[in-house]
Amino acid sequence: QMQLQESGPGLVRPSETLSLTCAVSGGSISSTSYYWAWIRQAPGRGLEWIGSIYYNGNTYYHPSLSSRITISLDMSQNQFSLKLNSLTAADTAVYYCARQHTKSNCFDPWGQGTLVTVSS
């Protein structure tokens, strides 16, 4: 059964760059049947899709975040990563990685999530 696990710093300073990694086990990120996605949830708020990447490196990002985001794949480690720059307090959230099915564009499974706090 596929599992995803996020890793990265829990605290980042304003204006800095957040780097998160999602390690995938129980399946390969080189599958043509899935995208690999990042989603976040600010405290007490709803879900916000950040962006997705396909096995061939094609990416698509939320328009409001696209200027600050880079999502990439590491096939050798079977993982994918998120970089988000120019952080502000508004970027404080739980960040989830998830597998996105290409046919239905639904997310399953999800990682457990990692809380990132932006504060000096």
Place this chain on the structure above:
Amino acid sequence: DIPLTQSPSSLSASVGDRVTITCQASQDIANYLNWYQQKPGKAPKLLIYDASNLETGVPSRFSGSGSGTDFTFTIDSLQPEDFATYYCQHYNHLLITFGQGTRLEI
């Protein structure tokens, strides 16, 4: 961008009740609508995909229906473990959006 309007934002119910949540799109999205359950401190869990297809392993008391602009998510005979927040989600032209969520409370 096709916003999703999910209602109600919160709902109180009792064990054994039947509850319905709606998700409305501003334009026709065919059946491209998914539903999730999220419990406090946990990642969301996929329940329904393509508007009406029950994800493997999800109890049959959960169901979804609709197409076009109006969608419905129903839980028949609420169980104690069903009290959670529910989200709809849509994909269109390389943009993914979630509804605002419905908090289902006892």
